Every structure is written in C-alpha cells, then in structure tokens.
Amino acid sequence: MMDFMFAKPNISLDECVVTYDGTYEGLLTVVFECYRLKLAPTVIKPSGAAPQSLFTSQHPIEVTTDNASAKRVVAGIRKYGLQQAVMDVYKTFLSEDSNREMVIFGYLRLLFSIQKPINTRYHVSEVLRVSQLVKQMRREVHRMHAFVRFQELADGLFFAPIEPDFDVLPVTYQHFKARYASMQWCIYDIKRDYGVLYNGQTVEEVKLEEAKALNSVQLPAALLSGKEQDYQQLWRDYFNSTNIIERKNIKLHLRHVPTRYWKYLTEKQ
Amino acid sequence: MNERIQEKLKILADAAKYDVSCASSGSDRAAKAGGLGNASNMGICHSYTEDGRCVSLLKVLLTNYCIYDCAYCVSRSSNDVKRAAFTVDEVVELTMEFYKRNYIEGLFLSSGIFKNADYTMERLVRIAKDLRLVHNFNGYIHLKLIPGASDELVQQAGLYADRLSANLELPSETSLKLIAPEKSYAQVYEPMNYLKEAIVEYKREKKLVKSTPKFAPAGQSTQMVIGASPETDLHILNLSSSLYEEQNLKRVYFSGYIPVSNDTRLPTLVAPPLVRENRLYQADWLMRFYGFKVDEIVDDQHPHLDMQFDPKLVYALRNMHLFPINLQTAPYEMVVRVPGIGIRSAKKIxxxxxxxxxxxDLLKKLRVALNRAQYFIDVPGNLLLRKDYYPELIRKELAGETKPQQLALFA
Incomplete structure (x- = not known):
C-alpha cells in the first residue's frame, strides 16, 4: 500500500470544487482523494452547499466518504504533527467555521510537505487560523465544563441541555465521563439536536424527540426527582448570598458569564 | 423544603464570602471506582457573581458563632448578626448534591471559632474525612486551618484536603494586634510551617513509595485584608514574596477592605480599594510568572503601586534604557517584560x-496589545519608534490625553 503522504502533490492549474457529506471522515476522505488524484480544490463544501461558479463549466467532484482512507489521513497527521495536530485539526472542523475545509486542507498540505509539527508557524495563514479556532474551541469547551447544569430526573438520570457556540460535545463529554463515572447522565445539544448519554458504563450518541420542545433550563416539574427543585433553590440562594454587594461589577460579571448562556444556568433563573 | 437548611445556608454563605480564595486548581485527584468526582488541575469556575468573582467551590462556614472579636470580621462576637451552625451531615449533603449537578468543584470550609481552636479544627477535619472515606468524594476540598490548631489535626487535614489555608488577616503583626487583639502571627505561622514541612516530607516519601496517600496536593495559601491598616505596597509585596519563597505558599490573596463595622479601630472608607487590590494582584502575577523581583516593582522611592497604570507598564517607563526590545533576538525573560506582551504571546513570538x-503585522495577528507594546519593541513596521519618546509622553498618550501621532496616520 502506497503511503500517500510521500506522493508529491502536483498542484496543477486545474481548479475545482469538491463536495463531501459534511462529516469529518468525509473531509478527511477529500484530503485523501485530492492527493491521490492530484487535485487542488479551490472550494470544499458539503454537498448541496457548493456555490455554482459563473465562470467555470466544471461540475463539482463528489467524494464518497471512505473510513479507511480517513484513517490513513489521521495516521499521517499523527505521524508528522503528533497527537496535537490530530486534535487541532479535529477541533478546527468542530468549530463550524465557514471556511474550515480550506483551512484544514491548507494546513495539512503544509504539514505533509514539511513532515514535522507546524503548529507554531503563525506566519502561515492556515496555521494562524487553526490556532485561533482551536483557542475558541478550548474556551467553549471550558465554558461547557463550567456551565453544564444537571437536573435529576425522577428515574435518576441527570439531564443537562446546552447550546454551545460550536459543536463541542465530542470533545467535552470525556471530562464528564471521568467525573461522574458512577452516575447516569445525558448532555443534550439543543441547537444541533443530538446528545451524549452515559449509562454508567459507556457513552452513546442519542437523538431525543422531546428535546426540541426544550427552550430553557426549566424542565417540567413532573419529570424531576422529588428533591431536585429544592436543590435548585438552595443553589440560587447560595449564589445570591455569596455575592458582595459593595463590590458590584456587572461589566466583569457579563464578561465571564455572557447572557447567551443564562438560559441554562440554574442560578440565573 | 427544609427551611432551616435554607436559612443556615444563607447565613453561613454570607459570612464566608469575604474569604477570597476560590481556587480549585493545582490538584490532580483522580476519580475512583464507584466514587463521585475528580479534581481538574486547571480548576473550573462554574459561575460568577454580580461582583465578578468566581464561584468554584461551595464556600461556607461550619458556624459563624465565634469567641473572637476581630474588628474586621463580620462574625466577630460583638456583632449583632444571626448565628447558625451546620451539622456534619448537612455540609456533606449540600456538597454532594451541588457537585452532582455540576454547580461546584468542591467544598471550601471555614469556621468561626467555638470553644477553642482544636475543637473547631477537629470538626472541619471530620467533614473532609467523611466526604472522602464514607462518601467516596474525590472533588476539591479546601479547609481553613484554624490558628492555634494542633499539629495532629493539621496532619489529618492534609490527608483529606487538597488545599489548606491559614489567614494572616493583616499585612503586619502590629496591625493585627490592634484590630484582632486575640490573634497573633505566631498562631498562624505555626500551622503554616508545620504544613510546609509535612508537604516536603510527603513529596520525599512519594518518590520512594508511589502509593503514599496524597497530602495537600494543592498546597497552602493565605489571605490579608488591604486598606484597613497603614502598610505600604512595598511592605505588602515584600511580605507576600517571603511567603512564596520561605513558606512555599501557592497563593497569597489580597482582599480590599469592605467596611463591615463602624469600629473605631478601622478606617472609614467610601468604597473598597478595588483598584489597589487589582494592582497588587498584577504585581503578584509579575513575581510568580514573569520573573520580577519585588524591588523591580516597588522600592523606597516608589513604595506604592501606580493606580493609573499596571505595574509592568510602570516598570518599563522607569527603565526606558532597557527598551526597545528586539523581538527577533531578545531572550524570553525580556520579551515577557514588554508591556502588552503576556506569557502566551511571548511564547508564540x-x-x-x-x-x-x-x-x-504578525504581532497584530497574534493579538498582542500593541497600544502598549508599540513603545517598547524594535520590529520592522513599527513606525512609532521613529519618535523620540519619553515616559511622560507615553503616559499621556496611553491615558488618552494626547493622540499617538503615528498611529493616527496609519490607522
């Protein structure tokens, strides 16, 4: 099997639009195919989202996701950029940035040509962009570690709805799995309509019909465990009592807890 | 709901809120099978109150009954406030249930002193022990060391808590004696010194026997009230520097004095000295992370920190002969001394x-605070350097009294 990283990318003048299924594995397959077919895509977009260019008659090249190819690309990223590059590229994808595909493609092209970590070459625009997006992701992941608020349901499941700015759940749940290993819990991304359910042993992705109707932290009282509302009230009481009125500083408060997160914060209800 | 618990929580959280520390970092306690929680090494602030302070731990007093009458303290015996006391089970339940809901990283437990130091300390230790051994709780625990507590109890506390702290309360013993006549520095330094030795001992043993149980893995901290007594910033920073170097403290906290009584031993303030407190923390940061020595920040000629500008900028203005720095060749130690370049930016550079x-342009992309840095760096494209800058002009420009001329041209 040829190690595709050693194939010199012959970036020709053939410019093209490449589409994929919108998944991470799909994008990695695109990278693989571009090397195999010596393509220099100018646009990489999920199918259906690619703009029709006025100036070319070319049809977009549609790449079919192939997990084996995606795995080989990941192996290549790890080989040259170590685990950090694997995570940085994945987080860049999860950032949902509108230009993420081309940023990742440019980043990987440089990585595969230099063949050692490139994460501090900030003068290269793709490297700088990856570092910025990774930083945004890190901040949002950290916020979710902080702002997730579980509510105990009558059946003992701890449930938390979230609406993060980026798709952070795939790189967030491990923290909760380690911390709440003996509980059963579910964190649900309302915006992206999927969640992570931990049954006390393993984690699985779930889609809940009822979740769409949720638009605040207030779950129907009938669903909650007997003492849940008491603890929520105690937490609000604590939050208010621990404030020092003489030091009031709303600007600082808002910088740390932007209003868009309030909806799911028990103490702000 | 149990209204008694609700009332107790209000009273005992309100009384505990003047303790500044809310750090939940520095510990790496792993989760255990069947247990609840772990400690995140970087710490997590789960919320922020309207005063902008972090809420990371459930910070409560076990009781606000107190035999002491310290003028600065809201729980002093002569103060007419509602009193309450938690039971062991109540604190344990609140900690566990709040933790399960991801409200907190753990517990910060302090207490008014009832009967005597050991009697109080023994109860604090019992709660930590109960959480760890009975409830298999592996979240963060910060216990207050009661001044005058015995070595045995301090040792016990270290076995169950992540962090311990004994508060100096005021930046000099003279002030402490005046405001808190029953307390002395010796009472505070005693448990602090014991703990310092015990932590050294633990680290030695840990090297030999890997299974040595954890002992205060997040170290110890202390706190002092600022603005209730006449000490200069020079005095305060020298004190905190010696606490870091000699007592191996992890953190020294400053708490801008908030008038909690009209006791004549205390000054009357219109507002708490929040800017001064902030400047002291900035200076503290410079000492802990930026390699500054106290005398580079304050000295006999400048015993107080500048209230208008941060201490790093003031340092640069006083040492113009060291600048501009060539960012292509300067050593890291000098790059981090440039105002507007923090640790992260310096490492990126x-x-x-x-x-x-x-x-x-690269510095702009790396989001270096060029409004300050531009006066102190020698890099291609920095047009400001052509001007013959002197400290007073930089001060004026940064205060917005004069416009930076080159910037206006190329903005």
Whole structure:
C-alpha cells in the first residue's frame, strides 16, 4: 500500500470544487482523494452547499466518504504533527467555521510537505487560523465544563441541555465521563439536536424527540426527582448570598458569564 | 423544603464570602471506582457573581458563632448578626448534591471559632474525612486551618484536603494586634510551617513509595485584608514574596477592605480599594510568572503601586534604557517584560521567530496589545519608534490625553 503522504502533490492549474457529506471522515476522505488524484480544490463544501461558479463549466467532484482512507489521513497527521495536530485539526472542523475545509486542507498540505509539527508557524495563514479556532474551541469547551447544569430526573438520570457556540460535545463529554463515572447522565445539544448519554458504563450518541420542545433550563416539574427543585433553590440562594454587594461589577460579571448562556444556568433563573 | 437548611445556608454563605480564595486548581485527584468526582488541575469556575468573582467551590462556614472579636470580621462576637451552625451531615449533603449537578468543584470550609481552636479544627477535619472515606468524594476540598490548631489535626487535614489555608488577616503583626487583639502571627505561622514541612516530607516519601496517600496536593495559601491598616505596597509585596519563597505558599490573596463595622479601630472608607487590590494582584502575577523581583516593582522611592497604570507598564517607563526590545533576538525573560506582551504571546513570538521575521503585522495577528507594546519593541513596521519618546509622553498618550501621532496616520 502506497503511503500517500510521500506522493508529491502536483498542484496543477486545474481548479475545482469538491463536495463531501459534511462529516469529518468525509473531509478527511477529500484530503485523501485530492492527493491521490492530484487535485487542488479551490472550494470544499458539503454537498448541496457548493456555490455554482459563473465562470467555470466544471461540475463539482463528489467524494464518497471512505473510513479507511480517513484513517490513513489521521495516521499521517499523527505521524508528522503528533497527537496535537490530530486534535487541532479535529477541533478546527468542530468549530463550524465557514471556511474550515480550506483551512484544514491548507494546513495539512503544509504539514505533509514539511513532515514535522507546524503548529507554531503563525506566519502561515492556515496555521494562524487553526490556532485561533482551536483557542475558541478550548474556551467553549471550558465554558461547557463550567456551565453544564444537571437536573435529576425522577428515574435518576441527570439531564443537562446546552447550546454551545460550536459543536463541542465530542470533545467535552470525556471530562464528564471521568467525573461522574458512577452516575447516569445525558448532555443534550439543543441547537444541533443530538446528545451524549452515559449509562454508567459507556457513552452513546442519542437523538431525543422531546428535546426540541426544550427552550430553557426549566424542565417540567413532573419529570424531576422529588428533591431536585429544592436543590435548585438552595443553589440560587447560595449564589445570591455569596455575592458582595459593595463590590458590584456587572461589566466583569457579563464578561465571564455572557447572557447567551443564562438560559441554562440554574442560578440565573 | 427544609427551611432551616435554607436559612443556615444563607447565613453561613454570607459570612464566608469575604474569604477570597476560590481556587480549585493545582490538584490532580483522580476519580475512583464507584466514587463521585475528580479534581481538574486547571480548576473550573462554574459561575460568577454580580461582583465578578468566581464561584468554584461551595464556600461556607461550619458556624459563624465565634469567641473572637476581630474588628474586621463580620462574625466577630460583638456583632449583632444571626448565628447558625451546620451539622456534619448537612455540609456533606449540600456538597454532594451541588457537585452532582455540576454547580461546584468542591467544598471550601471555614469556621468561626467555638470553644477553642482544636475543637473547631477537629470538626472541619471530620467533614473532609467523611466526604472522602464514607462518601467516596474525590472533588476539591479546601479547609481553613484554624490558628492555634494542633499539629495532629493539621496532619489529618492534609490527608483529606487538597488545599489548606491559614489567614494572616493583616499585612503586619502590629496591625493585627490592634484590630484582632486575640490573634497573633505566631498562631498562624505555626500551622503554616508545620504544613510546609509535612508537604516536603510527603513529596520525599512519594518518590520512594508511589502509593503514599496524597497530602495537600494543592498546597497552602493565605489571605490579608488591604486598606484597613497603614502598610505600604512595598511592605505588602515584600511580605507576600517571603511567603512564596520561605513558606512555599501557592497563593497569597489580597482582599480590599469592605467596611463591615463602624469600629473605631478601622478606617472609614467610601468604597473598597478595588483598584489597589487589582494592582497588587498584577504585581503578584509579575513575581510568580514573569520573573520580577519585588524591588523591580516597588522600592523606597516608589513604595506604592501606580493606580493609573499596571505595574509592568510602570516598570518599563522607569527603565526606558532597557527598551526597545528586539523581538527577533531578545531572550524570553525580556520579551515577557514588554508591556502588552503576556506569557502566551511571548511564547508564540519565541516559537514563530524560528521560522519568520517578526513583523508588526504578525504581532497584530497574534493579538498582542500593541497600544502598549508599540513603545517598547524594535520590529520592522513599527513606525512609532521613529519618535523620540519619553515616559511622560507615553503616559499621556496611553491615558488618552494626547493622540499617538503615528498611529493616527496609519490607522
């Protein structure tokens, strides 16, 4: 099997639009195919989202996701950029940035040509962009570690709805799995309509019909465990009592807890 | 709901809120099978109150009954406030249930002193022990060391808590004696010194026997009230520097004095000295992370920190002969001394310059605070350097009294 990283990318003048299924594995397959077919895509977009260019008659090249190819690309990223590059590229994808595909493609092209970590070459625009997006992701992941608020349901499941700015759940749940290993819990991304359910042993992705109707932290009282509302009230009481009125500083408060997160914060209800 | 618990929580959280520390970092306690929680090494602030302070731990007093009458303290015996006391089970339940809901990283437990130091300390330790051994709780625990507590109890506390702290309360013993006549520095230094030795001992044993149980893995901290007594910033920073170097403290906290009584031993303030407190923390940061020595920040000629500008900028203005710095060649120690360049930016610059010329445009992209840095760096594209700057002009420009002329041209 040829190690595709050693194939010199012959970036020709053939410019093209490449589409994929919108998944991470799909994008990695695109990278693989571009090397195999010596393509220099100018646009990489999920199918259906690619703009029709006025100036070319070319049809977009549609790449079919192939997990084996995606795995080989990941192996290549790890080989040259170590685990950090694997995570940085994945987080860049999860950032949902509108230009993420081309940023990742440019980043990987440089990585595969230099063949050692490139994460501090900030003068290269793709490297700088990856570092910025990774930083945004890190901040949002950290916020979710902080702002997730579980509510105990009558059946003992701890449930938390979230609406993060980026798709952070795939790189967030491990923290909760380690911390709440003996509980059963579910964190649900309302915006992206999927969640992570931990049954006390393993984690699985779930889609809940009822979740769409949720638009605040207030779950129907009938669903909650007997003492849940008491603890929520105690937490609000604590939050208010621990404030020092003489030091009031709303600007600082808002910088740390932007209003868009309030909806799911028990103490702000 | 149990209204008694609700009332107790209000009273005992309100009484505990003047303790500044809310750190939940520095510990790496792993989760255990069947247990609840772990400690995140970087710490997590789960919320922020309207005063902008972090809420990371359930910070409560076990009781606000107190035999002491310290003028600065809201729980002093002569103060007419509602009193309450938690039971062991109540504190344990609140900690566990709040933790399960991801409200907190753990517990910060302090107490008014009832009967005597050991009697109080023994109860604090019992709660930590109960959480760890009975409830298999592996979240963060910060216990207050009661001044005068015996070595045995301090040792016990270290076995169950992540962090311990004994508060100096005031920046000098003279002030302490005046405001808190029953307390002395010796009472505070005693448990602090014991703990310091015990932590050294633990680390030695840990090297030999890997299974040695954890002992205060997040170290110890202390706190002092600022603005209730006449000490200068020079005095305060010298004290905190010695606490870091000699007592191996992890943190020294400053608490801007908030008038909690009209006791004549205390000054009357219109507002708490929040700017001064902030400047002291900035100076503290410079000492802990930026390699500054106290006398580079304050000295006999300048015993107080500048209230208008941060201490790093003031340092640069006083040492114009060291600048501008060539960012392509300067050592890291000097790069971090440039106002507007923090630790992260400095590291990025050090890494990036191996591959490229550091140009002002790159600094912009790296989001260096150029409004301050531009006066102190020698990099291509920095047009400001052509001007013959002197400290007073930089001060004026940064205060917005004069416009930076070159910037206006190229903005």
């Amino acid at each position: 050090m890494a990036a310059r191996r591959y490229t010329r550091i140009h002002i």
